[in-house]
Amino acid sequence: RRLLAQAKDIQQGLMPDEAPGIEGLDIAGRSIYCDQTGGDYYDYFEKHTADGRRVVVVVGDVSDHGLPSALLMTSARAFLRESSKRRGSVSAVVGSVNRQLTRDVQTSGRFMTLFYAEIDRGARVIRWVRAGHDPGFLYDPASGQIEEMGGRGGLPLGVFEEAGYEECSRQLDAGQVIAIGTDGIWEARNADGRMFGKQALQSMLREHRDRPAVEILTVILDALRRFVFPLEIQDDATLVIVKMEG
Numbered sequence: 001r002r003l004l005a006q007a008k009d010i011q012q013g014l015m016p017d018e019a020p021g022i023e024g025l026d027i028a029g030r031s032i033y034c035d036q037t038g039g040d041y042y043d044y045f046e047k048h049t050a051d052g053r054r055v056v057v058v059v060g061d062v063s064d065h066g067l068p069s070a071l072l073m074t075s076a077r078a079f080l081r082e083s084s085k086r087r088g089s090v091s092a093v094v095g096s097v098n099r100q101l102t103r104d105v106q107t108s109g110r111f112m113t114l115f116y117a118e119i120d121r122g123a124r125v126i127r128w129v130r131a132g133h134d135p136g137f138l139y140d141p142a143s144g145q146i147e148e149m150g151g152r153g154g155l156p157l158g159v160f161e162e163a164g165y166e167e168c169s170r171q172l173d174a175g176q177v178i179a180i181g182t183d184g185i186w187e188a189r190n191a192d193g194r195m196f197g198k199q200a201l202q203s204m205l206r207e208h209r210d211r212p213a214v215e216i217l218t219v220i221l222d223a224l225r226r227f228v229f230p231l232e233i234q235d236d237a238t239l240v241i242v243k244m245e246g
Contacts, residue, residue: 015029020044022046022055024245025055027057030042034235040073040182043080043081044057052120053121055121057240059240060112061112061184061238063111072112073112076097080097090116090117090128091166094114098158101158102159103161113132113156114131114133115130115134115136125172126169127168128149129168130154131155131156134181134183136178137178137179139209149168149180151166154166176243176244177216177243177244179216181201181240184235185224196227196228201220
């Protein structure tokens with residue numbers, strides 16, 4: 001128990017505790033683990049490129065949960081941070097991480113889904129890749145609609161070394177809110193067997209769109225806890241909220 005508690009502290013310390021200091025971006029993230037350690041992963045950090053500063057936003061979900069998944073998550077984090085420093089597209093970054101991870105896990109049967117995005121604040125553009133991960137959601141105040149950030153995506157990391165990944169992009173405008181999560185949120189079930197669902201998340205995203213990112217995040221995760229009570233969360237649940245400010 002003592003060693004698991006130490007592992008939990010180390011893993012939580014790998015998660016960012018504050019957003020990159022880039023004007024016009026408000027970011028918050030959090031993971032809830034069903035065990036002391038888990039396989040869910042989120043990250044956001046700044047990278048410098050030849051054409052300016054970008055913010056990398058990542059959400060991942062390792063198959064299963066617990067200590068083995070936590071170990072794989074820490075390896076993936078290291079690969080992602082290293083690969084993102086190199087020149088190249090977001091699809092090239094994810095492809096590089098997949099090759100490295102596949103070599104490590106090919107005998108274990110484990111894999112990891114990933115949503116990897118880079119936000120160019122100056123150009124107001126987001127580029128992303130989905131490696132077997134659910135789409136993100138984008139609320140647009142101009143239309144009042146929520147759209148899925150989908151695209152063809154690709155295989156989860158660790159399945160096939162030479163897997164290819166499709167890059168998607170779109171313009172961003174002030175007031176838009178992005179939510180990227182793991183299926184531990186919308187697939188969570190209460191005592192009656194009902195799922196929390198994506199619609200509940202989208203409704204809260206729309207309703208609380210004017211609040212800071214950390215408050216939107218807290219509202220959604222608190223609602224999830226109330227929904228499953230008196231049960232415990234049965235799967236790791238992670239959410240990142242990104243707000244485009246003026």
